[in-house]
Amino acid sequence: MPAEAAVSSKPKSRSRALNWRRRLxxxxxxxxxxxxxxxxxxxxxxxxxxxxxxNCPVITCHGRLLGMFWGFWLLLPLSVLVFGRAFCGxxxxxxxxxxxxxxxxxxxxxxxxxxxxxxxxxxxxxLAMVLCIWLLWxxxxxxxxxxxxxxxxxVALTFEHAxxxxxxxxxxxxGSAALSLLLANAWCRFACPTGGLLEAxxxxxxxKVYKNNKCDDCDTCxxxxxxxxxxxxxxxxxxxxxxxxxxxxxxxxxxxxxxA
Amino acid sequence: xxxxxxCDPSLLNRRAFLATxxxxxxxxxxxxxxPASSKQxxxxxxxVWSCGGLAEAFIPANQKYKAKTGIEIAYTGAFASALGKxxxxxxxxxxxxxxxLGLAQKLRDAxxxxxxxxxxxxxxxxxxxxxxxxxxxxxxxxxxxxxxxxLAPDASPPGGDAVAALMRKAGVYDQAMKNATVKGSCxxxxxxxxxxxxxDVSIVEYRLTRMPLFKDKTEIIPIPEDLFPPxxxxxxxxxxxxxxxxxxxxxxxxxxxxxEGQGFFESAGFIPAISDEGLRLSQKLEVQDAG
Numbered sequence: 001m002p003a004e005a006a007v008s009s010k011p012k013s014r015s016r017a018l019n020w021r022r023r024l025x026x027x028x029x030x031x032x033x034x035x036x037x038x039x040x041x042x043x044x045x046x047x048x049x050x051x052x053x054x055n056c057p058v059i060t061c062h063g064r065l066l067g068m069f070w071g072f073w074l075l076l077p078l079s080v081l082v083f084g085r086a087f088c089g090x091x092x093x094x095x096x097x098x099x100x101x102x103x104x105x106x107x108x109x110x111x112x113x114x115x116x117x118x119x120x121x122x123x124x125x126x127l128a129m130v131l132c133i134w135l136l137w138x139x140x141x142x143x144x145x146x147x148x149x150x151x152x153x154x155v156a157l158t159f160e161h162a163x164x165x166x167x168x169x170x171x172x173x174x175g176s177a178a179l180s181l182l183l184a185n186a187w188c189r190f191a192c193p194t195g196g197l198l199e200a201x202x203x204x205x206x207x208k209v210y211k212n213n214k215c216d217d218c219d220t221c222x223x224x225x226x227x228x229x230x231x232x233x234x235x236x237x238x239x240x241x242x243x244x245x246x247x248x249x250x251x252x253x254x255x256x257x258x259x260a
Numbered sequence: 261x262x263x264x265x266x267c268d269p270s271l272l273n274r275r276a277f278l279a280t281x282x283x284x285x286x287x288x289x290x291x292x293x294x295p296a297s298s299k300q301x302x303x304x305x306x307x308v309w310s311c312g313g314l315a316e317a318f319i320p321a322n323q324k325y326k327a328k329t330g331i332e333i334a335y336t337g338a339f340a341s342a343l344g345k346x347x348x349x350x351x352x353x354x355x356x357x358x359x360x361l362g363l364a365q366k367l368r369d370a371x372x373x374x375x376x377x378x379x380x381x382x383x384x385x386x387x388x389x390x391x392x393x394x395x396x397x398x399x400x401x402x403x404x405x406x407x408x409x410x411l412a413p414d415a416s417p418p419g420g421d422a423v424a425a426l427m428r429k430a431g432v433y434d435q436a437m438k439n440a441t442v443k444g445s446c447x448x449x450x451x452x453x454x455x456x457x458x459x460d461v462s463i464v465e466y467r468l469t470r471m472p473l474f475k476d477k478t479e480i481i482p483i484p485e486d487l488f489p490p491x492x493x494x495x496x497x498x499x500x501x502x503x504x505x506x507x508x509x510x511x512x513x514x515x516x517x518x519x520e521g522q523g524f525f526e527s528a529g530f531i532p533a534i535s536d537e538g539l540r541l542s543q544k545l546e547v548q549d550a551g
Contacts, residue, residue: 055449059315140445144416147312148319149336157351161342 014244015224022090022239026099029091033072036062037093042155045141047169048134057145077201084205085198088188089227089237095188098177099226102184109183110228112219119190120234127196142166189227189235199234206255209238214250221246232256301508305332308512309347310357311340311495313382313467317528318357324524325515331508339416347372347500354503355512357495359418361547364496368549374506376498377517378547380530381538384426384488385466386481387454394460399483402427402461403435410459411436414445418492423463425489454478470529494547495530 030037039061040049046056053061053069063069079087088095102108109116133139144161146154159167179186188195210232211221221242222230229235231242231251242251310318315337322333336343340358347356348370357379358364367373388396394407402409413420427433437443442453447464448471454462455477469480497516503509515521522532531537533547542548 055446055452057312057446057448059319141416144339144342145312146336146338147315149338150307150334153336157336157338157343157346160346161339 015241018240018243022241023096025090026093026096030093030096033062033068033091034093036068039063041094041170041173043146043158045143045145045166046139047142047166048130048139051134052139057147059147060149076198080198080201081204082206083238084202084208085195085235085237086239087198087237088192088195089239092188092194094177094192095237098180098185098187101177101180102226104181105184107183108228109189110222110225112222116228117234120229122190123192123196123199126191126193127200130193184228185226188237195235202236207238207253208232208256209236209240209243209251209253210256211246211250212252214248215246216248216250218247221251299329299507299511301331301511302505303508304330305334306355306505306508306512307334307336307353308355308357309336309338309343309353310497311343311359312337313359313465314357314380314495314525314528314530316467316471317380317525317530321516321521321524324520325512328515329511331512333512352500352502354500355497355509356500357497357516359495360491361494361496361545362491364498365550367498367500372501374499374501374503376496376549377513378533378538378542379495379497379516380522380525380533381493381495381541381545382465382467382530383485383493384423384463384483385469386461386483387451387464387469387478388461388481389454389457389459390477390479392479392481393457396461396481398481399427399430399463399487400432402439402463403432405439407439407461408441408459409436409439410442410444410450410453410462411440412444412447412450413437414443415447415450418489419447420445422489422492426463426483426487429487429489430483448473451478465529467529470527490545493541494545496547498549 036050039058040063043058043061044050044056045058046052050063050069050072053063056064059065063072076087142163143158143166146157149157159170162170173187176187176191180188208231211230219230222228224241224245226239226241227235227237238253240253243253245251308318308322318335318337322335326332336353340360340363343351343356344358344363344367347353347367356364356367356373358367359382364373364376368376386396386399386402388394394401394404396402396407401407411420411423413424424433427436441459442450444450444453447468450462451464451468451471451474453459455474463483466480468474469478497513499506499509499513517534519534522534525532526535531541533539533542
């Protein structure tokens with residue numbers, strides 16, 4: 001192999017190795033959180049899942065069975081303060097699914113324009129709606145909870161005995177996730193309320209993937225980013241996919257405040 | 261496999277039930293235990309649906325049945341009325357254990373169920389936080405001024421309606437509703453609020469006080485049986501027409517109604533149908549398959 005080619009392929013292979021490491025981490029977290037995540041969408045009796053596990057009658061859900069509820073909501077805010085939105089890029093089972101689907105999406109939307117500056121803020125609307133339903137409206141059960149049951153028949157029974165509002169929320173979530181097959185990562189980038197919450201806290205995080213002053217706005221990082229963003233900008237999940245691709249070597253990971 | 265039916269009520273007492281339940285729990289904790297089934301069935305899985313309130317009893321009972329026979333129980337527990345509605349529509353299961361006698365009779369009349377038997381009964385109690393801070397001694401006390409009552413009037417049937425009927429019969433409904441500091445939609449949340457001390461008293465099914473979340477965290481005061489609304493008290497278990505192997509379904513029901521099987525229901529806070537008390541209630545409430 002010519003020396004030049006070897007040099008140019010090195011960052012690519014480093015980036016690929018990091019990406020694989022991230023995928024393996026996502027798979028490991030899916031093994032831990034996947035069942036709870038699945039139940040939250042398909043079997044949780046509440047409109048806002050993952051928030052009322054302590055008094056949920058679905059006794060086979062890991063959120064309640066393994067006491068995940070408390071650990072998750074204690075550790076998640078801490079993880080944001082240290083790692084930013086790394087949960088979205090490294091741990092969220094839903095994120096893994098939509099990211100894999102996004103590989104098939106014809107519209108990657110890895111561009112910078114007015115539309116792409118506005119639409120990611122929609123997830124704050126989702127967050128506001130969730131907080132209103134949870135805090136003001138109260139968490140009513142909107143399905144007949146299938147306390148214990150077989151995998152497929154439980155999901156079928158849940159849908160059969162659900163109130164219209166639960167069906168609306170579930171089809172909205174599933175529809176937004178499925179939209180990722182058309183628009184890359186549509187759910188994570190534009191709709192996820194948890195992502196909205198983490199995004200709001202992200203500026204306070206210690207560790208960041210960020211650009212230094214060598215950046216010449218070539219957007220090479222944007223073109224490989226699954227979230228269609230650039231380091232440390234709106235929707236950056238510290239996934240690290242861009243760390244090795246910058247021709248100016250302007251992307252780094254660390255505490256930008258300390259560098260400053 | 262032990263096929264002997266231990267229905268002699270003289271054999272049953274609280275100690276026997278607890279001993280069997282403890283033995284059963286130990287048995288289910290040894291996954292390597294070999295099935296001792298001598299019977300051959302045409303299928304290795306049996307589909308069982310029940311009222312969700314029975315799940316705490318059915319889950320260990322099913323594990324024990326599997327340990328004894330090697331038969332896997334595909335179990336679903338949910339609001340019986342909803343499951344019944346599904347079964348009266350197109351849904352199918354092989355064994356169904358529902359609440360309210362009328363539901364079993366409806367399934368029989370529709371030709372969906374072959375036969376049913378009494379399974380167990382529930383009862384209602386007053387519960388207070390530990391130490392009983394408001395000194396509740398009787399149902400009449402929930403009408404006393406200043407007593408903070410926790411209720412779940414919007415809970416799915418029979419939760420809210422049954423307690424309302426009970427309070428009306430006791431003549432305390434109006435004052436108890438005025439005293440209610442929490443009017444919820446979930447009986448489990450009622451218990452949680454009570455344990456947290458958000459109120460002085462509530463009326464719940466005794467089984468809720470036996471759930472691991474709430475066990476030994478409340479004081480329990482009996483309510484006279486004549487105040488109970490009769491409809492939600494009995495649970496039945498029956499073989500469905502769609503059972504692939506009727507002999508297996510009957511064998512499973514025989515196990516559930518055996519002393520060993522019923523021990524799980526007693527542990528979960530129900531009155532077993534084969535106990536003295538259960539037999540009396542079966543007669544009183546006429547829980548029988550008219551055929």
